[in-house]
Amino acid sequence: MTEYRACFDARIAFSNGGDLTVHGFRVDLPGPDASEADIAELFVASLGLLMTDTVELAGVRVFPEAHKGTRGGPSDPRRSGPPAAGGGRGRLAELSHPPKEGGTYLEAPAGDLGAVELSRSVDLPAVVVRVTGARRTPVGVGSLAPFDVRGHAVLLHTGVREGHCLAPEAATWLVEHGAVLVGTDADGLDDCAHEARPARQALLAGGVPVVERLTGLEQLPPTGALFTAAPPRVLGVGRVPVRAYARLP
Secondary structure, rough: OOEEEEEEEEEEOOOOOOOEEEEEEEEEEEOOOHHHHHHHHHHHHHOOOOEEEEEEEEEEEEEOOOOOOOOOOOOOOOHHOOOOOOOOOOOEEEOEEOOHOOOOEEEEEEHHHHHHHHHHHEEEEEEEEEOOOOOOOOOOHHHHHOOOOOOOOOOOOOOOOOOOOOOOHHHHHHHHHHOOOEOOOOOOOOOOOOOOOHHHHHHHHHHOEEEEOOHHHHOOOOOEEEEEOOOOOOOOOOOOOOOOOEOOO
């Protein structure tokens, strides 16, 4: 089967300031019809860049060539699947606020906690996306693309109660890329000025539980921890306080 790669120039701006320009960069592609958005995502993932704000491509050229194993690309050997859950014996890290401080909450898809499987709330391999110190702009796909989120709990470490909302297109990206839970240490995933809550709704509609008002995410490494936020099995109830914690590697 013919394999394809792309060659392009690119400029990346970072949410915490600064930028990066490259010329003649190449990545493996899943096929000849990959969009510029797909190529930008592969570019960010291949370099493992964090806190990416915008990516601009120029001079994109797609051509047949054998894959070279681009990190995060279709031939990356590390994409064989998520790490197995459970079995960790590391220290436990408390990630929930006590009730007197407002608590930590899980919201279930379809408004039904009884439908949340343990496989979507217990011992989930965690990816921690840190945007602390960055400008309070929406967390976009560029901040998520460096991580393999399939089968993982994706936890946004913002360091603030408000701000750093999740962009709706990033929420859709998480659903499409197989995230099984999304959490944040902010009061909510969305900009409080928008009553529609598009990011939260996109996740819930995609079957992804949402955990809000976490704390202590600075204790977790970017990857390797196991996250738990198991809700009670209550039929017909969609949002409840939970005890969230992580087992460190």
